[in-house]
Amino acid sequence: MKENYAISVIVPFFNSKKDVLNCLETLKNQDIKEKIEIIFIDDCSSDETSSIIKKSNLINSKLVTLNKNLGPSAARNKGITESSGEYIFFLDIDDSILRSTLSKLYNTASTGNYDLVFCDKKRVHNKVNFRENIFAFDSNKVFNYEDITSEIKKRVTDPEYTVGVAGCHGKLIKKSIIERNNIFFEDKLRFLEDEIFIIDILGFSKKIKYLREQLYIYNINPDSPTGRSNAFNHNFPVSNFKIMREHIKNSLKNRRCDQNETMKYGDQALIYYLIYTLISYSLCIFRGKVDFKTGIKNRKKIINELINDEDIINASKNYVKSKNESFWIPKAIKYRSKKILEIACNIRTKDLLSKVRKK
Secondary structure, X not given: OOOOEEEEEEEEEOOOHHHHHHHHHHHHOOOOOOOEEEEEEEOOOOXXXXXXXXXXXXXXXXXXXXXXXXXHHHHHHHHHHHOOEEEEEEOOOOOEEOOOHHHHHHHHHHHHOOXXXXXXXXXXXXXXXXOOOOOOOOOOEEEOHHHHHHHHHHHOOOOOOOOOOOOOEOEEEEHHHXXXXXXXXXXXXXXXXXXXXXXXXXXXXXXXXXXXXXXXEXXXXXXXXXXXXXXXXXXXXXXXXXXXXXXXXXXXXXXXXXXXXXXXXXXXHHHHXXXXXXXXXXXXXXXXXXXXXXXXXXXXHHHHHHHOOHHHHHHHOOOOOOOOOOOHHHHHHHOOOHHHHHHHHHHHHHHHHHHHHHO
């Protein structure tokens, strides 16, 4: 019989020896008075991370080992099935949280009976927070039913709207939402899988709350590969974007949007996530996160595949471009121009890098 906990903290990892001690210390220092459990999911590591966790004797923790490397989605899904908490919280092993993070999120969630409570996050490199005084919203905010639906639509219409509800970091999720609706991470995805998961959660949420505090710390490691670069190393066919489209459509359908609206935003999401991924991967290439020749080769493969896909071309004809994105990228997709698409991706990427350097 499973024991009852206020929160199940799920920590997936793969060969994380250099980060595990900091993670353990972070979890030991939480000031929450309610009982929590920590579930470590070893995604078939080959280093000593698991043995370090075993020796730590962290209270109410358990270690589950997967038989083969399946990626973050499968690891988090295993954590969900192993969990007993009223709420779920995901923590990447190379990130950290403040001492008060779990208590603040839980007190807010339990007092207001929210389906989801989320906070802002720091982005830290060499002890410098690159999001100092940057917040998603001007104040604490409660989202009603209509607000939640609006958040889903905003995410697939503006590439710069990345600080809202999307993504699973810094979020406390009521487990009954997950169980009742059989929600899991899409294990075919190794990039944007966390965003799609949260969009699935939002599809069934009635009331959520935002705390205007940076309670989650995302540690930037410029020398390590990212989720997006790893995704392409494991093959990322355009069929994955159609999976994302179906999740968006289902989420909006669950929110009682009519068929025309559901189809409209589904097609918008298909092209939006394609463009988002092309630019994200281009950033990896230009930042040296992946080998340049290999990266260009992988990107060409995606471009060749997408411009020969009739479903994608048809969806691109109705794509609504925001003021914050390239004019030429959606045009190049619509008119099946490989060369213009490659050039447009390079120009857009260099422009974004230039803006980051200026900041």
